[in-house]
């Protein structure tokens with residue numbers, strides 16, 4: 001449900017003077033929001049543009065209007081944060097899609113890890129369609145101009161191999177990461193990936209990720225990453241980061257990491 005904001009296929013907006021709402025949105029407008037001719041609602045084309053639709057007809061069979069204004073959605077993050085999330089049980093994964101969309105993730109990549117309980121092959125087309133719906137509704141609700149892409153599940157090794165050569169990639173790892181005290185003295189970041197210089201006196205989320213590149217965040221499944229996966233990630237230049245001294249549940253870790261990364265990029269200001 002949204003408060004009058006709906007993503008539509010660009011084709012719906014092809015004729016600005018005569019926009020016919022798709023049936024599901026027409027139904028929302030008429031029966032849930034109880035809009036009438038003369039009222040407005042917002043349509044989003046998924047590119048970051050918002051269109052104010054002035055309703056000209058609210059009928060039983062069709063709801064139509066004309067585009068009265070076109071604006072850029074100001075709340076959409078300018079920098080991209082992609083979450084590579086170890087596959088989790090359905091409800092937790094859906095929670096991450098919903099909350100991650102609200103906070104401002106650009107992409108969510110389900111990753112099949114050594115310790116994932118859910119196999120990549122168990123992710124049906126119906127489940128992926130549901131994930132897209134969750135992301136769309138969360139994007140409508142949270143005033144976004146784009147719907148984060150929820151990709152097809154990939155294997156952990158394939159996700160690493162597909163990282164761009166200069167990627168800023170961080171893997172949240174409870175355990176072997178340097179202590180906060182070491183970070184404070186600048187001693188810890190021997191763990192840095194090759195693409196990021198050690199950041200003295202900074203949290204790993206602090207400084208060097210602040211440039212235009214996408215930040216790629218890896219969060220493990222319920223059982224965490226296997227040691228081989230951590231080693232493989234480091235071989236790919238992925239940097240290990242801590243989320244603090246307490247062990248977080250995977251879904252908490254995903255949200256905390258997304259929040260820290262977006263804050264480091266200046267997107268929560």
Ligand code: SAH
Nearest residue numbers: 172173174219220224225242243246248253
């Ligand atoms: N028993 C597991 C815990 C996994 S928690 C283990 O020891 O590895 C699930 C995921 O959340 C982890 O793989 C990691 O990506 C993230 N996570 C949880 N707490 C964290 C912390 N304090 N620092 C960094 N990552 C953390």
